Amino acid sequence: MALLDVEGLTKCFGGLKAVSNLSFQVNEGEILGLIGPNGAGKTTVFSLITGFVPPNEGKVLLEGKDIVGLKPYSIAHKGVARTFQIVKPFRKLTVLENVSLAAFLRHSARKEAEAEARRVLERVELIDKAASYASDLTLSEQKRLEIARALATNPKVLLLDEPMGGLNPTEIDHASILVRDICKSGVTIVWVEHVLKAIMNSCHRVIVIHHGEKIADMPPEQIVINPVVIEAYLGKKANSYKKGEPIC
């Protein structure tokens, strides 16, 4: 049985189908990449899975149990954590407080929560900044704080929404190592990203979404030479595109 099983998920905004009859499975222990052109509906998929937006149709099964209709906080309880594409730290709280708050989900005593938060901060290499206010961090640090906060809820599945957006190449390499490291520690990851290079190097499997529909679901090496994917990304230019050459 897959850890997370999405079946026939559909969401319309007005007349527009943002996500259309989308099905995919996430297996335990893998890093699943979720890519697609701008406006393909990737973030919406995350919002649907985590309960921020109710779907019109479809099921989301976590370990076989449907979690559609639950509020975001109870989905977090069940072990699905997410980060936000546009970072949303608790700005006027310190880094340690930010992460401790998330750790409160599994530890009711303040001391235990703080100890857990410190462990997570060491993993994401933010421990030096524990006492800084979240609003004083650089973007790269805020992105790591997002990940730290999600990790501190001790999730089974971690949904990362563009953790690399706006980072420079060195920071991207650094963050990729972090994501792989998190996966190795036993957390399953679904990863939305525009930086394709990072996805291709780290993911076990990649799903491509276009206009809210799944157009490919295969290992990364096949994705980059798949004609349907190339056309979705490059449009008509695909004709003049040399066959067999990776798109990134």
Added chain:
Amino acid sequence: METLVQSLVSGILTGSLYAMIGVGLTIIFGVMRIINMAHGDMVMLGMYSSFWALTLWNIDPFVSIVFWVPVAFLIGMLTYRFLLKKIVPAGELNTLLYTAGLSLFVSNLALLVWTGDYRTIKLDYAVMPLRPFGIAVPIPLAIAFGMAILITALLYWFLVKTDTGRAIRATSQEPMAAALMGVNAAQMEMLTFGLGTALACGAGVLLAPSLYLYPTVGEILVAKCFVIVVLGGLGSVQGAIAGGLLLGVVESLGAVYVSVPYKDAIGFVIFLLVLLFRPSGLFGVGKS
């Protein structure tokens, strides 16, 4: 039937002044994101200006408005420059609290200087109302109505037709883009605050002959203002005009057909319903 027409007419007459105050509040919100809790006190200051011009210098309110409006415009710009400018970047809630402080300060200072006595303005020509078609129309309110329409129309023309007006509207819609196009946002904000204050104050001058004056009258007026701009959609000028007229009519009908004591409550109930179900205003043009 006659009662209905009568209350519709008085509703529209008062509503025109509500609209004028509401437009002032809404343009300030549109450009600066300030929910100006002191807006009602600007109306109060206008009412007292009108009163003192008549009592001390024997100048009719409908004449003294000609110089009170520019004075209020200047005071508004100075208020923005020296009191508000540094606060605006701190966010909506801080400006809300700050202007609440300003409101308390101004209204209680007025209470200290002018005492809490209710005052009225008596005009010789106001004794008998006009009676077109058997409907009583108080003369001061009729003149105020005419002037309110004139001033609001002038402002509307200014916003739509002049370059400065366009710059203000641009800042209101897309502050970033407007700034990139070379609009001086700080200048537009100061100008807008001056205009908003002038409208509130001007409406106060016009209202003075028709209402009781007392220093804390701003409290109830600012609450009505919020009803108006939320009805019309925060930030929308047309919405505020429509909202003002609507509130005037609803209050006046409510006083006749529901109950006088609950007249003010009707406005607030509508306010809550709109906030809950149509947060962008009845006409769906406001910003949330």
Added chain:
Amino acid sequence: MKKTVLIIIGLIVLGIAPLVVRSPFFVHLMIMVLMWTVLGASWNILGGYAGQVSFGHATFLGAGAYTTMILYLSCGVDPWYGIFIGGIVAVLISLPIGFICFRLRGPYFSLSTLAVAEIVRLVALNWESLTAGPVGLLITTLPQVSFFGKAINWESKVPFYYIIAIITLIALIITYIVSRTRVGAYLLALREDIDSAESIGINTVKARVVALALSAFLAGIAGGFYAMYLRYVDPDAVFSIGLSVEMLFIAVVGGLATVGGPLIGAIVLVTLGESFREHFLSGHLIFYGFFMMLAIRYMPDGVWGRINTLFKKLRLKKDVNHGTA
């Protein structure tokens, strides 16, 4: 260690103050400071910690005041139970208000609380069979109560002082517990970002309702006390927007989301205010307004908040050094 000593000294001063200084004006001043501390603390839980800025807290004060008064006048319920029931009634009233107003965020929430409070005031003004309308309710005698075999003299202000001192302690202890536990941390998360709070497993609706209920309870109790102390209530005295705004100012000037803030805010504002009220009826409000503007401009964290952040930074720096060493 130092903190404990300070708290013990504070408690002793609080305990013997009215015995040392016998001037009735001074005792009245201290009663007012303590009562406004409770009201500021009440507002602070919802507005400071949870970041839901209410302009309608007078509703809960009024609910407590009227409940205590009506129960005593028409059912003969002892006011000292009545005050507690007043707190409960305030909580019950807060639930439908929360249901309506919590759908809105930021300034829209504030405006909606203002509207609800005005509706409540108008209802109180016009529901004459229950509230006696604008005439108000008046009590002439308070029930006989003995304390260690001695009848309490209600004509003196000292017994009122001790009652409100106990209520204040309860309010501060509740705030302290909130600030030290998971609940308080959740409220802060709510203030900062509702979506993020939900995403890390916080039931934000429940957290807001808890904050509102606690807040309403404290305001209701203070309202009950207010009614008994003044022996008179009318709608404008307990339901006015002015009162809501005063509570808010005390919390903001003292320091939002701090335990001691409301106490500091009440000491600063009420002392100044009451001394000016001597000369001129609403003179204190001029200063409230002025202080509010100064606070937002120069000290957005309030007096206490300013001191607290300095300490916190020092402490955290120490902690981090320990942690990595």
